Amino acid sequence: MRIGNAVRLFHFPRFLIALLLAVSTGALAQAPQKCDVNGDGFINQTDINLIVAARNLPASGPLDPRDADNNGVINALDARSCQLRCTLAN
Ligand SMILES: [Ca+2]
Numbered sequence: 001m002r003i004g005n006a007v008r009l010f011h012f013p014r015f016l017i018a019l020l021l022a023v024s025t026g027a028l029a030q031a032p033q034k035c036d037v038n039g040d041g042f043i044n045q046t047d048i049n050l051i052v053a054a055r056n057l058p059a060s061g062p063l064d065p066r067d068a069d070n071n072g073v074i075n076a077l078d079a080r081s082c083q084l085r086c087t088l089a090n
């Protein structure tokens with residue numbers, strides 16, 4: 001038990017260092033927001049149009065902002081879901 005606790009204490013600062021590095025380099029801030037296809041920080045008609053243009057295509061991966069429901073396919077349900085999340089009228 002003591003050795004296990006010592007090991008956990010030893011690794012905790014490494015985790016903090018990695019987290020601080022990620023935050024300071026902006027690595028965490030670069031994760032794409034679902035539905036914000038063009039990455040401008042807003043969800044609007046431009047993003048919806050990009051989703052509709054990619055309709056029925058496979059998503060590029062789990063972080064694809066066009067695949068709002070994460071089912072691996074970009075379709076009308078993603079466009080509708082993103083319409084409901086619009087942050088700007090246009
Ligand atoms: Ca956008």
Ligand SMILES: [Ca+2]
Binds near residue numbers: 066069074
């Ligand atoms: Ca989808």
